[in-house]
């Protein structure tokens with residue numbers, strides 16, 4: 001009985017220590033990446049190449065999703081606003097929802113599953129096939145040559161993708177609200193312009209998406225770098241990237257929103 | 264420590280997860296020579312190369328390269344040493360996101376300021392030596408196993424290192440490429456004054472090109488000597504290995520233990 005209890009406690013202790021150790025290890029990895037970012041900027045071509053892979057290749061899914069989300073917002077928003085006779089505020093509603101929340105959050109979630117998983121799988125496979133070791137044996141630091149450019153590419157791509165998502169979303173809302181349902185076009189745009197504040201709404205949205213970009217890319221890179229060098233290890237790591245970074249995005253969103261939009 | 268030895272391995276023991284793999288290995292690799300390390304699968308040959316390259320630290324003993332104790336170097340010194348080492352990985356380890364040309368050019372671009380035109384000439388020279396100049400634009404996924412190995416070889420020697428470690432350079436090669444690569448290893452060594460360590464199963468080919476052979480079994484060195492001595496050797500283990508006999512006078516795993524105790528791990 002006593003044995004069983006202490007065994008259980010010991011198990012909990014082990015899990016906790018492992019967890020803390022892993023967080024420490026991840027933080028150290030993150031700091032090293034920042035510290036060794038020189039090459040990513042001195043040879044910006046390396047970063048551009050990764051922006052192409054993670055950013056440009058995510059464009060299609062971002063644009064298509066943005067359009068759908070915007071159209072749904074148009075439909076739902078119209079339904080609700082019309083009850084209060086204020087359907088002309090549809091443009092404001094769609095634009096604020098997108099720039100403040102859905103743009104950064106949904107595009108980050110999409111980015112995590114499209115680009116994040118790809119980054120983890122790529123780094124994990126590079127490790128499993130000894131490419132990372134080979135680089136180290138050539139006296140080239142894989143963190144500065146492989147990890148850092150991918151990190152900055154993610155951080156740069158994320159706000160651009162989020163902006164793209166919001167822009168397309170607004171257009172989707174316009175299609176449904178103005179073109180299909182017949183909300184007044186002048187009111188749709190002019191109210192939107194009057195109500196959306198650059199600092200309060202747009203800038204905060206950009207800050208959010210930068211933070212999400214850091215979180216998603218850092219998690220994806222760490223999971224790949226830390227993956228056991230086997231097919232199974234890489235596949236687990238890929239799954240973990242999507243789950244962890246999606247949760248991180250949602251949790252960070254709550255925290256950031258609480259700070260940004262209290263007043 | 265003799266000045267004539269580029270690499271010295273002194274009483275090195277190592278194990279993964281407490282399971283011992285190497286048990287007190289002593290080895291000396293003289294400058295300018297080609298030395299083979301042979302032994303059965305899983306006996307720790309790749310592990311030995313990892314120790315020399317500083318990827319892992321010995322649990323006991325020390326590895327010296329050019330007089331420096333490898334596991335005592337800090338990161339910067341280790342990287343400086345590695346710049347002068349070339350390594351052919353057992354499974355190639357080509358960078359899968361780069362073409363054959365870019366793989367070979369990689370270290371030149373990272374470590375030197377050579378103009379692209381010079382790099383081009385150098386890369387084509389290296390690729391020509393392994394017979395793959397025409398494959399420069401292929402991606403690693405488009406290569407056969409033997410071709411990938413030859414590209415990896417060209418990449419390992421890209422910067423004309425002082426020490427080249429070949430992990431199974433002959434695996435997966437047809438008899439013609441095998442002869443060519445064997446000669447290439449020998450020629451590189453003689454022309455550039457390189458020191459080479461060749462890890463291999465291929466007794467026949469390697470005995471023709473190397474200057475000295477170490478046999479490893481069960482974590483210890485069971486025999487060493489020149490190829491001629493090895494061919495003549497009456498030691499059952501060596502005889503069995505050199506002649507590739509299935510049933511030697513001593514069963515394979517038994518032999519290791521016996522000789523390990525016999526040789527007392529010391530002298531080399």
Ligand SMILES: Nc1ncnc2c1ncn2[C@@H]1O[C@H](COP(=O)(O)OP(=O)(O)OP(=O)(O)O)[C@@H](O)[C@H]1O
Pocket residue numbers: 279280284303304305306307308309310311353
């Ligand atoms: N990363 C590792 N973790 C745990 N054990 C390992 C690891 N690498 C190798 N081993 C074990 O160490 C032993 C020696 O491995 P090593 O790769 O050095 O053998 P080898 O002589 O190169 O064999 P082969 O000729 O098949 O390549 C093997 O028994 C292997 O199971």
Ligand SMILES: [Mg+2]
Pocket residue numbers: 308309310353430
């Ligand atoms: Mg091996």
